[in-house]
Amino acid sequence: MSEARLAPVETASDALLPAEPYIVSIERIGRARYGDLWVGKLAYDIGLPHQTVRRWLAGTGSPTPFDLKCVKLSAMHHIARVIRAVEETP
Secondary structure, eight states: OOOOOOOOOOOGGGGGSOSSOHHHHHHHHHHHHHOTTHHHHHHHHTTOOHHHHHHHHHTSSOOOHHHHHHHHHHHHHHHHHHHHHHHHOO
């Protein structure tokens, strides 16, 4: 008897996920937001130990789509705070 496999269903939020490996996107966002010492700061902001992000970079683990969404959401909240601060400046 063969097993039936379900086809993955793409949701609207999946359109926000890149085709490249998630860690590449996470590293790009981390470097843009925090500079060269981004790993610990990014990990703290998304509630993970820095060792987890270092494992992703070493290839001994990999981030999930949820991890990438957390990074993107954190970055978007930061952007919104900066824009608000700029707009409030006389």
